[in-house]
Amino acid sequence: MKSKRSYATVMVTGGAGFIGSHVVKRLVKRYPSMRVINVDLLTYAGNLANLASIEDAPNYRFVHADITDTAAMRSLMEEEGVDAVVHLAAESHVDRSILDPDCFARTNVMGTLSLLNAALATWNKRPEGFEGKMFYQISTDEVFGALGAGDAPFCESTPYNPHSPYSASKASADHFVRAYHDTYGLPVVISNCSNNYGPNQFPEKLIPLVINNVRHGRTIPVYGQGLNVRDWLYVGDHAAAIDLILHTAEPGSTYCIGGDNEWRNIDIVKELVRIADQKLGRKAGASEGLITYVADRKGHDLRYAIDATRIRTELGWRPEVDFTTGLALTVEWYLANDKWLDDITSGEYVRYYERMYSGR
Ligand code: NAD
Ligand code: DAU
Numbered sequence: 107m108k109s110k111r112s113y114a115t116v117m118v119t120g121g122a123g124f125i126g127s128h129v130v131k132r133l134v135k136r137y138p139s140m141r142v143i144n145v146d147l148l149t150y151a152g153n154l155a156n157l158a159s160i161e162d163a164p165n166y167r168f169v170h171a172d173i174t175d176t177a178a179m180r181s182l183m184e185e186e187g188v189d190a191v192v193h194l195a196a197e198s199h200v201d202r203s204i205l206d207p208d209c210f211a212r213t214n215v216m217g218t219l220s221l222l223n224a225a226l227a228t229w230n231k232r233p234e235g236f237e238g239k240m241f242y243q244i245s246t247d248e249v250f251g252a253l254g255a256g257d258a259p260f261c262e263s264t265p266y267n268p269h270s271p272y273s274a275s276k277a278s279a280d281h282f283v284r285a286y287h288d289t290y291g292l293p294v295v296i297s298n299c300s301n302n303y304g305p306n307q308f309p310e311k312l313i314p315l316v317i318n319n320v321r322h323g324r325t326i327p328v329y330g331q332g333l334n335v336r337d338w339l340y341v342g343d344h345a346a347a348i349d350l351i352l353h354t355a356e357p358g359s360t361y362c363i364g365g366d367n368e369w370r371n372i373d374i375v376k377e378l379v380r381i382a383d384q385k386l387g388r389k390a391g392a393s394e395g396l397i398t399y400v401a402d403r404k405g406h407d408l409r410y411a412i413d414a415t416r417i418r419t420e421l422g423w424r425p426e427v428d429f430t431t432g433l434a435l436t437v438e439w440y441l442a443n444d445k446w447l448d449d450i451t452s453g454e455y456v457r458y459y460e461r462m463y464s465g466r
Contacts, residue, residue, distance in 0.1 A: 109354070110353045110354055111238070111240075111353050111354065112137075112140070112353070113140055113189050113190045113238070113240070113352075113353075114140065114141065114187065114189055115140070115141040115142075115143065115186050115187050115188050115189055115190075116133060116140060116141070116142055116143070116188070116189070116190045116191075116192060116352070117143045117144075117145060117182070117183065117186070117188045117190070117191045117192070118130050118133070118142060118143070118144050118145070118191075118192045118194065119145045119146070119173050119191065119192070119193045119194055119195035119217075119221065120145075120146055120152070120193075120194035120195030120196060121142075121144030121145070121146055121157070121168075121194070122144065122146040122148055122152035122153055122154055122156060122157060122168075123146070123151050123152050123153075123156075123194065123195070123198070123308075124151070124156075124198075124302065124304075124306050124307040124308060124341065125194055125244070125302055125341055125344060125345065126144070126146070126194040126195070127153075127156035127157055127306055128304070128306070128341050128342060128344070128345040129192060129194065129345045129348050129349070130142060130144050130157060130160065130166070131157065131159060131160050131345075132342075132345045132346070132349055133349065134160040134163050134165055134166045135160065135163075136349070137165070138164075138165055139165070140165060141165050141166075141167070141186070142165060142166050142167070143167050143169060143182070143186055143188065144157070144166070144167070144168045144169065145169045145171050145173065145179070145182065145195070146168070146169075146170065146171075146195065147170070147171065147172045147173070147195070148170060149197075150308075150450075150454045150455065150458075151197075151198065151199075151308050153306070153446075153450060154168065155446060155449070156306045167186075169182060172217075173193075173195050173213070173217040173218075173220055173221055174212060174213065174216050174217045174220050175220070176220040176223050176224050179220060179221055179224035180223075180224040180227055180228055183224055183225065183228040184228050184231075188228070189238055189239050189240075190239065190240040190241075190242065190352060191221060191225055191240070191241050191242065192242045192244065192348065192352060193218065193221055193241070193242060193243050193244060194244045195213070195217060196213060196214050196217070196276070197209055197210045197213045197214060197272070197275075198272070199272070199308075199310050199311065200248070200270050200272045200273075200403065201310070201403065201462055202272075202310070202458070203270055203271035203272035203275070204270065204271065204403070204404055204405075205461065205462070207271035207275075210271050210272055210274075210275040211271075211275055211278075213275075214272075214275035214276055214278070214279050215275050215278045215279050215282070217279075218243065218279035218282055218283065219279075219282050221241070222241065222282060222283065222286045222292065225239070225241050225292065226286065226290055226292055229292075236291060236292065236293050239293050240293050240294070240295060240352065240357065241283065241286070241292055241293065241294045241295075242294070242295050242296075242297075242348070242351065242352055243279065243280060243283040243294060243295070243296045243297075244297060244299070244348065245276055245279070245280050245296050245297060245298045245299075246273065246276050246298055246299060247260055247298050247299060247300045247337070247362070247364070247410045247412055248268065248269075248270065248272065248273035248276065248407065248410065249266050249267075249268050249273050249276050249277040249280060249298060250264045250265075250266060250267060250268075250298070250410075251266075251267030251268060251269055251273075251407065252269065252407035252408045252409060252410070253408065253409040253410065253411055254408065254409065255335075255408075255409065257409070257411075258413070259337075259364070259411035259412050259413040260298070260362060260410070260411065260412055260413065261362055261412075261413040261415070261416070262360050262361065262362055262416055266280070266281075269405045269407055270405055270407070280296055283296055284296070287357070287358050293357035293358075294357060294358065295351055295352075295355045295356075295357065295358070295359055295360070295361075296360045296361075297347065297348065297351055297360065297361045297362070297363050297417075298360070298361075298362050298363070298412075299339065299344050299347070299362075299363040299364065299412075300336065300337035300338070300339055300363070300364040300365060300410055300411075300412045301336045301337060301338050301339065301410070302338075302339055302340070302341045302344050303338050303339070303340065303341065303432065303433075303436055304340050304341035304342060304432065304435070304436050304439075305341070305435075305436065305439040305440075305443070306341075306446075307341070308450065309440075309447060309450070309451060309455075310455070310458065310459075310462075312336075312371065312374070312375075313338075313374070313378065313436065314436075314440055314447075316375055316378045316379065316382075317378060317382055317436070317437055317440040317441070318440065318447055318451065319396060320378070320379055320382040320383065320386070320393045320396065321382070321386075321440075321441065321444070321447070323393070323396065324396065325396055325398045325463075326375060326379070326393075326396045326397045326398060327398055327400040327463055327466060328371060328372055328375055328397060328398065328399050328400065329371070329400060329401070329402045329403045329406060330399070330401075330402035330403075330406060331372070331399065332370065332371045332372025332373075332375065332399065333370055333371070333372065333408075334370070334371050334406060334407070334408055334409065335368050335369065335370055335371075335408065335409040335410070335411070336368070336369060336371070336374075336409075336410055337364045337365055337366070337367055337368050337369075337410055337411050337412055338365050338367050338369060338374070338429065338432075339363065339364060339365035339367065339425060340365070340425065340426075340427035340429075340432040342426075342427060343365070343425040343426055343427055344363060346423065346426070347361075347363045347417060347423050350417075350421050350422075350423050351417070351421065354421055355421070361414075361416055361417045361420075361421070362412045362413060362414055362416065362417070363412065363414055363417055363423075364411070364412025364413070364414045365412075365425050365429070366412075366414065366425075367425075367429050368409070368411055372397075375397060376394070376397070377433065378433065378437065379393050379394055379396070379397065381433060381434060381437045382437050382441070385437055385438060385441055386441065400463070400466035401466045
């Protein structure tokens with residue numbers, strides 16, 4: 107196993123979002139002597155309610171700011187003496203990227219470039235230079251493109267081949283991160299993870315969308331024939347992998363993270379409907395009729411799968427939450443947190459949902 111590095115101050119971007127909030131909570135609780143600065147613009151996807159359990163912790167600070175504002179990022183990094191950046195802030199939903207690609211270029215590409223420039227300028231000025239510093243880019247398996255049914259899973263040496271505006275923006279950002287390592291020697295690490303699920307995910311994404319629609323007796327839209335395959339990982343297991351990579355990975359390295367847990371969409375939808383009906387005390391099959399096949403997503407990638415051998419063997423990571431347990435926990439969480447769901451699905455989400463699903 108690799109030896110552990112420590113950091114005095116870590117800046118997490120996008121820490122009010124789904125994965126970011128799990129990462130922030132984990133770091134704040136596990137490392138009381140490490141200061142955690144959460145930078146988030148609080149777009150529709152950011153929600154401070156996700157961080158209620160740590161908001162008063164002495165080692166935590168929230169900063170409401172835009173990552174594309176390089177001057178603000180630089181002065182924050184200087185003021186706080188930030189020595190590691192864990193960069194999660196992004197526009198993250200593929201369907202939205204098809205409706206509005208420009209916004210993805212701005213946040214995901216220019217936002218990442220802005221943070222790289224801020225880190226470079228800040229760390230270059232320090233007497234110790236890049237020693238003990240790390241810029242950690244949280245990326246996705248979608249940058250690798252799509253697999254056929256019998257193809258070997260993605261791994262660290264798979265070439266990038268993105269198809270959606272979302273994955274193209276993430277791939278572009280990753281290329282900038284690598285370029286800053288190769289050109290300026292900035293210490294960077296990148297991880298590419300598969301589909302996460304669990305509490306606090308915005309219900310535009312498949313799993314919380316299905317649970318929310320069962321709750322409301324609303325149509326459950328399945329794109330195409332529901333035969334696309336995704337690899338699902340519990341969000342807490344991704345947060346644990348991020349923690350481990352941040353503290354042990356070598357600068358310049360990349361890791362693929364996945365659950366070894368491939369499901370066809372239609373199978374996962376049926377399983378979620380079954381669990382939700384059961385937990386709501388409805389009779390078996392009560393909500394199955396809500397499942398509706400709708401027009402396919404444009405450019406819909408057929409299959410994602412990850413070979414996580416490197417992180418397992420080099421860093422000793424493995425997922426701890428099996429899918430049966432994780433799905434049950436997840437359905438229970440959304441049903442118990444109906445106010446959380448109702449608060450975030452009012453306003454902007456109503457307009458998005460109508461634009462996305464009316465006439466499909
Ligand atoms: P999310 O959409 O839930 O959260 C994104 C967060 O970024 C929000 O809190 C939002 O307010 C913030 N943000 C957006 N624009 C910003 C800006 N300009 N300045 C500051 N903050 C801004 O996203 P998520 O699903 O938690 O994904 C987090 C990261 O992980 C993303 O980079 C995504 O590409 C990557 N990722 C996600 C998954 C997944 O399954 N969700 C899998 C692999 C990788
Ligand atoms: O693979 C990692 C990626 O996983 C992350 O980088 C993205 O940020 C994250 O959003 C997720 O992307 P997907 O497009 O795979 O996730 P989504 O939940 O949107 O869709 C999962 C699958 O379900 C996909 O094949 C499309 C399908 N789907 C989705 C929705 C929202 C439906 O059939 N109906 C729907 O209403």
